[in-house]
Amino acid sequence: MDERIFVVHEHFASRHHWDLRLEMDGVLKSFAIPKEPPLTPGIKCLAIQVEDHDLGYANFEGEIPKGEYGAGRVEIWDRGTYDLIEREKNKIVMRFRGKKLRGEYVLIKFGKAGENRWLFFKRSQYK
Secondary structure: EEEEEEEEEEEEHHHHHHHHEEEEOOEEEEEEEEEOOOOOOOEEEEEEEEEEEEEHHHOOOOOEEEOOOEEEEEEEEEEEEEEEEEEEOOOHHHHHEEEEOOEEEEEEEEEOOOOOOEEEEEEEOOO
16 A cells, blocks of 8 residues: 555635645645545545645644635644555545544545536545
């Protein structure tokens, strides 16, 4: 397996959400999740793929000033490592080893071509 870092930022912006960030291709692939990430199997969340972030952003906590994109407080909700189990154009399977996210999770792209909508869900318990 290929161990990489992940971080989930809780973002208190104009709309409270969580940002899932996955180390891939030398950057943090980023997904905005409107609801708290699921901790048990069977709960599916919308995840909108947003712009990639620099790897150094994995350690960011603080305040994005008013007037700037994403203004508001950013806190690390969870972090750890993950194994990339499967990666296809419209599907990513990973095994998280964080304090909160533990076990196999899946991102599946859906919707019309060109849309960045994914479903994010926990597939199984930690093994």
